[in-house]
Amino acid sequence: MLKYIVRRVLTMIPTLLVVIFIVLFLMNLTPGSPALNILGPDATQEMVEELNHKLGYDRPFFVRFVDYVVNLVQGDMGTTYRTNRSVFKEIVTRYPITVRLSILVIVIACCIGIPLGILSAVKQYSFFDTAGTVGALFMACIPAFWLGLMLVLLFSLKLGWLPASGTDHWYSYILPALTQAIPQSARSMRMTRTSMLETIRQDYIKTARSKGQIERKVILKHALKNALLPVVTMVGVDFGFILGGTIVIERVFSINGVGTLILDAIQTKDIPLVTGCAVFFAFFYMLVLLIVDVLYALIDPRIKARYRGQKA
Amino acid sequence: MDSLLSVRNLVTRYETDSATVEAVNDISFDVLPGETLGLVGETGAGKTTTALSILQLLPERTGVIKSGAICYKGEDLLSKSKEEMRLIRGACISMIFQDPMTALNPVLTIGEQIRESLEIHNYDGLSREQLDERVDELLEMVGIRTSRKYDYPHQFSGGMKQRVVIAISLACNPELIIADEPTTALDVTIQAQVLAMMMDLKNRLKTSMIMITHDLGIVAQTCDKVAIMYAGEIVESGTVRDIYLGEKHHPYTVGLFGSIPDLEKETRRLSPIEGIMPDPRNLPTGCKFHPRCAHCTARCEREAPPVYREGSHEIRCHLFAAEDANGN
Numbered sequence: 024m025l026k027y028i029v030r031r032v033l034t035m036i037p038t039l040l041v042v043i044f045i046v047l048f049l050m051n052l053t054p055g056s057p058a059l060n061i062l063g064p065d066a067t068q069e070m071v072e073e074l075n076h077k078l079g080y081d082r083p084f085f086v087r088f089v090d091y092v093v094n095l096v097q098g099d100m101g102t103t104y105r106t107n108r109s110v111f112k113e114i115v116t117r118y119p120i121t122v123r124l125s126i127l128v129i130v131i132a133c134c135i136g137i138p139l140g141i142l143s144a145v146k147q148y149s150f151f152d153t154a155g156t157v158g159a160l161f162m163a164c165i166p167a168f169w170l171g172l173m174l175v176l177l178f179s180l181k182l183g184w185l186p187a188s189g190t191d192h193w194y195s196y197i198l199p200a201l202t203q204a205i206p207q208s209a210r211s212m213r214m215t216r217t218s219m220l221e222t223i224r225q226d227y228i229k230t231a232r233s234k235g236q237i238e239r240k241v242i243l244k245h246a247l248k249n250a251l252l253p254v255v256t257m258v259g260v261d262f263g264f265i266l267g268g269t270i271v272i273e274r275v276f277s278i279n280g281v282g283t284l285i286l287d288a289i290q291t292k293d294i295p296l297v298t299g300c301a302v303f304f305a306f307f308y309m310l311v312l313l314i315v316d317v318l319y320a321l322i323d324p325r326i327k328a329r330y331r332g333q334k335a
Numbered sequence: 336m337d338s339l340l341s342v343r344n345l346v347t348r349y350e351t352d353s354a355t356v357e358a359v360n361d362i363s364f365d366v367l368p369g370e371t372l373g374l375v376g377e378t379g380a381g382k383t384t385t386a387l388s389i390l391q392l393l394p395e396r397t398g399v400i401k402s403g404a405i406c407y408k409g410e411d412l413l414s415k416s417k418e419e420m421r422l423i424r425g426a427c428i429s430m431i432f433q434d435p436m437t438a439l440n441p442v443l444t445i446g447e448q449i450r451e452s453l454e455i456h457n458y459d460g461l462s463r464e465q466l467d468e469r470v471d472e473l474l475e476m477v478g479i480r481t482s483r484k485y486d487y488p489h490q491f492s493g494g495m496k497q498r499v500v501i502a503i504s505l506a507c508n509p510e511l512i513i514a515d516e517p518t519t520a521l522d523v524t525i526q527a528q529v530l531a532m533m534m535d536l537k538n539r540l541k542t543s544m545i546m547i548t549h550d551l552g553i554v555a556q557t558c559d560k561v562a563i564m565y566a567g568e569i570v571e572s573g574t575v576r577d578i579y580l581g582e583k584h585h586p587y588t589v590g591l592f593g594s595i596p597d598l599e600k601e602t603r604r605l606s607p608i609e610g611i612m613p614d615p616r617n618l619p620t621g622c623k624f625h626p627r628c629a630h631c632t633a634r635c636e637r638e639a640p641p642v643y644r645e646g647s648h649e650i651r652c653h654l655f656a657a658e659d660a661n662g663n
Contacts, residue, residue, distance in 0.1 A: 148396065226437035232392055233432075234452040234503065235425035248442045323442055324487040 024320065027330045028313065035309045042305040043095070044088060046298045051084050053292065057104050060292045078104060080294075091298065100302070101295035103288075110299035114281060118303065120190055121273070121280035125265040127200040132207035133258060139208075140215025140254075145242055147220060155212065162209035171202040171275040188277040199276040203269055207261060214257050215250065222250040248322055255322065259315030263308040337409070338365040339543050340389070340428075340511055345403035347381075347388045354616040358384040360567040360623075361403070366511065371537065371544040373558035373575075375551065375591070379612050381567035382547045383433075386513045389545075390430060391420050407511075426456040429504040433516040435496035439488040445499045446470055446484030452506035473502040476536060494525035501533060505540065512537070513545045518553065530557065551595060555579060560647075563588050566613055566623040573648035583643075585650050586628045622653065630654055 058074035059066065075081050079090070094101060100110040143155045178198060179187035186195045222228065223246050231245045232238075270282035281300060288296035320327040347359035359381040366372050374382045387393045388400055391412065405412045407427065412420065429452075432438040439448060449470050457466070471481040477498040488496055497517060504512050517533065518526040534557055537544055546557055554561055555575060562572040563585065571578065571585040578588065590608035610627035613619050619626055625635040635653050643655035 226432055226434060227440040229392060230430075230432060230438045230500070230503070231440070231451075233390060233424055233430040234506075235421045235423070235455050236451065237421065237455075245440050245443075249440070325441060325489045328487075328489065 024317075024327070024330055028317065031313050031316070035306070038309060039302060039305055040092065042301055043091060043298060046301040047088050047091065047294070048084070050292065050294050050297060055292060056080055057292050057294060061104055091295075095302070100299045103296045104293045105291055110295050113284065113296065114299055114303055117279055117281050117284050120278060121269060121282060122266065124196060124200055124203075124269055124272075124278070124280060125262060127196055128203040128207055128265055128269070129258060129262045131200055131204035132211050132261075134208075135204070136208035136211025137215050137254065140212040141219055141242065141247065141250075143212065143216045144219035144223065144250075152216075156216070159209040159212045163206050163213070165206055167202055167206065167271045168275050170205060171199070171272055174198050174202055175275075190278050199269070199272045199278060202272050202275070203265065207265075210261070211254065211258060215254050218250040218253045219246060222246045225249070251322060252319065255315060255318055259311055259318075263311040266307045266311065267304040337367075338406070339368045339370075339408060340366040340545075341404075341406045342385075342389070343404045343406070345385065345388060345405065346401040347384050347393065348399050348401050349384075349394070349397045350399055351397055356615045357618055358567055358615055359388065360618075362562075362564070362567070362569045363403075364562050364569065364572065366543050366545060368510070368543055369541050370560065371546055371558045373554035373561040374545055374547045374564060375549060375554055375561060376564035377549060377612055379615065380564040381615075382564055383515055384567075385564075386430065386515050386545065386547060389513065390424055390428060392424075392430075422456070425452050425509070426507045427509055428511045428513065429507070429509040431497075431500055431504045431512060431514040431517045434520045435493055435500050436520065438500050439496055441488055444485050444487055445491070449473055449484070449499065449502050449506055452503055456507045469506075473506055476505065477502045477532065492525075494521055494529055497521060497525075497529050498532070501529075501536070505536065505542075508540065509542065511543045511545070513547070515547045516549070517546075519548070519550075533557075551591060563591070566618055567615065568623060568651065569649075570624065570652070571648075571650045573646075577646070577648035581645075581648055583645065583648075583650060583655055585624075585652050586630055586654070587624050590627075622651075 056071065056075050057078055057080055058071045062070055062074060072081070079087065082090075091101070098111075100114075102108060103110055103113060106113075139155055139159075143152045146152050175187045175198060178185045185198050186192070187198070189195050223242070225246075228241060228245055231241045236245075269278075269280060270286060272278070273280045273282035274286070281303070285297065285300040287293075288300065320330055342365075343363045344361050345359055345363070346361055349356035349358055362381075362385065364372060374385065376382050384393070384398075387398070389405055389412070391400075393400070400413060403413075407423065412423070415423070439445065443451075450466055453461070453466050453469055461469070470484055474481050474484060479495060479498055479502070483491075488499070491499065497520075501517070504514075514533070518529055521529060530553060536542075546553065548554060558575055560572070560574055561578045562569045563578070564570070565587050571588050573581065578584075584592075587608070593606045594608060596602065596605055608627055613623060613626065619636075621637050622628070622631075622635040622640050625631045628635065632653065638653070640651045640653045643650045643652065
């Protein structure tokens with residue numbers, strides 16, 4: 024198992040290299056130079072060239088790529104073009120906000136979605152199931168920005184219970200988290216329902232019933248653990264995705280997370296900052312996927328055996 | 336002797352919006368204490384549905400027991416509440432399913448799965464240690480090393496898994512075991528082993544059994560009585576002696592025996608029964624077997640055949656009923 028994890032961590036390195044290459048390459052393809060963006064349209068040609076030279080932007084693409092990688096290995100992610108502050112610090116000060124928000128979103132989504140999905144599957148074709156499925160479809164279709172605005176309208180403006188923006192208090196996170204968690208919980212619910220329906224048709228569920236097991240335990244002890252695998256996969260992938268910046272809700276609720284950071288960085292063509300964010304996202308995404316795979320092993324002994332069987 | 340289980344005029348249907356499947360049509364049989372009844376028939380004859388009807392494990396929305404009675408020790412199971420029925424399952428009547436590959440939960444150890452039955456029906460208030468001992472005892476009974484109780488189903492072969500399934504079914508010393516094709520999914524050599532073990536345990540524990548199978552060889556080896564099912568009906572029933580050595584047989588039974596190769600005669604081809612089992616959503620009128628029967632008469636197409644009796648031997652066929660009428 025440990026061998027498996029070490030090997031997975033090692034495979035992250037080439038993936039990160041590819042990510043860096045692609046980001047730098049794409050930034051290189053976009054028109055305009057960083058200096059032009061910083062100095063504005065009034066700058067003279069000499070001033071632009073001088074700044075580009077200072078930033079090292081006049082060197083060939085591959086040199087800059089290798090340079091970036093070498094610096095990264097030494098723990099240096101460069102400085103931002105605009106503010107001249109350390110990219111690493113810039114991201115690290117903002118990332119906890121996004122991480123907190125993402126965790127909250129996933130926890131709320133799972134707490135609502137999974138139990139509802141189970142209930143819906145167990146009571147298939149009932150009124151609850153139909154209402155739940157239609158409701159979930161509806162929720163999954165709502166755009167986050169609209170839902171966010173509606174929630175603000177109700178809870179901040181009308182009722183005045185929760186702040187409409189910022190991250191000053193713990194309860195400031197409630198509205199943005201709910202905004203993202205509601206469509207997310209609809210996804211979890213639909214996934215859990217489908218997976219559960221498939222599981223409760225399995226023979227071992229019949230075996231459990233033929234033992235005289237009570238229905239609640241048939242579902243919770245026998246079916247749930249088996250049904251959870253695809254749900255864990257989906258939630259994991261979604262979590263990784265949300266970690267990569269909850270851009271829309273950060274905009275709607277004016278939250279200073281990495282979502283807003285990367286958006287600004289792209290607009291100003293701040294290459295070190297964009298690349299730094301991409302490296303961070305990629306790293307955390309892979310980390311989450313690794314955690315999901317380890318969780319698999321905890322849920323399913325067959326997968327655990329497979330991990331053990333692999334030679335590093 | 337009073338019957339342990341007595342099924343009378345059982346009718347089970349699967350009802351969906353688009354069709355009604357007439358799975359079991361008016362069947363009756365008895366199982367005496369310590370006796371093994373063989374339920375024989377092709378796939379789709381209604382054997383498994385009969386078993387699931389007894390345990391009331393039919394699919395919740397579609398499976399319906401339309402009429403009839405299922406009496407266990409004189410008590411009607413169909414009038415029992417869900418909770419009363421739950422307490423009977425596993426403790427009094429247990430079931431061995433066809434495919435051991437899928438009958439065990441992949442995420443629980445086999446020890447846990449055997450223990451579960453014991454815990455559900457732990458009326459004597461056994462302690463944890465005593466339950467563990469009983470699990471070991473059961474594993475030994477079915478010939479599995481007790482140290483393997485911490486293993487998961489995927490670590491066992493098919494035959495071993497079926498032994499675990501058998502251990503589960505025996506856990507609470509039930510008086511009746513319904514074995515639904517317990518060896519169909521196994522290799523021939525393993526089949527013989529598992530079957531011999533089952534019979535040995537059955538005789539030692541004096542359990543009654545309903546052996547569901549399509550293999551007449553297994554029936555001859557293991558059963559006391561046989562009921563041959565076709566399209567949801569029992570077309571012929573009797574003791575093993577009646578079925579294997581009797582002179583008169585339902586044409587379907589003749590066909591079944593005819594499709595087994597004979598060791599002593601040299602035949603180039605097997606003789607299968609022509610045609611296929613009728614669609615249970617649209618069963619033929621009269622005798623359900625008439626479209627495939629070589630002796631079919633106009634009467635067979637119109638009227639359901641009466642029962643012809645000769646001691647313990649019963650045949651549902653116009654062929655003998657006519658003879659019976661003439662004889663009288």
